[in-house]
Amino acid sequence: MPDPLGLLRTAYGDLSGTLSSLTVEEGWVPTGCAGWTPVDLGFHLLSDARRALVALNTPSPARADTTAVDYWTAWRPPAPGDDEELWSTRIAASVHGGLPGIAARYAETSAAVLVAAERVRADDLVRTQGRVLTVADLLSTLTVEAAVHHLDLVAHLDRPGPAAEPLGEVRLVLEGLLGRRLPAGWGDVTAARRGTGREPLTDADRAGLGKDAGAFPLFG
Template sequence: MSTGFTSCQARTLRAAYEAASAVVAGLGDAQSWQPTGCTGWAVRDLVFHCVQDAQRALVALHTPTDEPADRDWTTYWQDWAPDTAGAANGRRWARVNGSMFLDFGQLKGLYLETLAAVVHAAGEADPARRVSTQGHVLTAGDLLTTLAVEATVHHLDLTVALPRAPRPSPEGLAAVRATLDGLLGRPAPQEWSDARYARVATGRAALTDAERTALGPAADRLPLFG
């Protein structure tokens, strides 16, 4: 029986996941070996990583807690610094485990069905309910926003060598921009596209001299997460 919850965060996550799923659904084995925007990962490695994130989402949405929230949709990202030993280990782990799928179709199927399950669970979740994930407590609504942000950033990563692939959803890109502005403490220049902002603010692309000048002292705080 439906609980009647369909939050704006759930709608944003649905849009982000459906856009990403449209990319993966159209991939064949040869395309799964294309490079991505993530250091050392081919498309299939990143798809495996995104499956793991979706599985984490399912666990979190079914792990309610009475503990107070210690993170929100912005501060959640403060723990995720690039170029750490943990990040390097994570890259290796995804490559090794993703390689165990000899048939990319199996991995693709797992990805599509897991993301669809998360979308369903998100639509049933009370956005005010507190849940546990990654050693922190967030409201379910804030968790959904973080998931949409990660899915959208990785959508950009996934399509680096796939120029004809579907683009990220406007809702997902808006969530990324709002998150980055929150971490930066000020809005980025409006002339920056959402995709460009996402790449430079997460260490996937270097700032140009003009962009650094436009940001001023705040430029030294980049990357905001990776």
């Protein structure tokens, strides 16, 4: 079984390296998140790393009510025309010094998350976004978030994507949500993109999935 902290260390390290490698000009190209540039996406990633740091320092006496899989049931792609998050992210990102400033803050914050994760046990319970889950499950959610957004970041750039191990975790979560294996012909990148609605299902996909095709996207 993959080590949750090891997976997150890989996901964060690779993503931070890619984000830091982008030029100022590359900060304004499209990404795999409709309407978002790397500047916007970088700020979103920074916010998520900050949330992770808070979560790892927020122990909970309550019993776990969320797992690494069902955490994602609340996250659906935005409806067409729903620009509220786009604009709030753009405004917030604009005061963080552009892409270089955001990338530097992400690097130090994500590194701090990894240190904090080393100081707790995998079965400790923590709270985030009103839910309680184990540290191991929290780290899985952070790995999945980082891997999917790493794919978004490089969608229109000549940069390496996420490593195989974090992408494998994305696939496991998607299959957990679907309740069955994803099509064997899908590589992990395809699984991540189609499973989250970033790439449409083909007619052959729909035929192979049958009634399960209606569950897509599994999260967004």
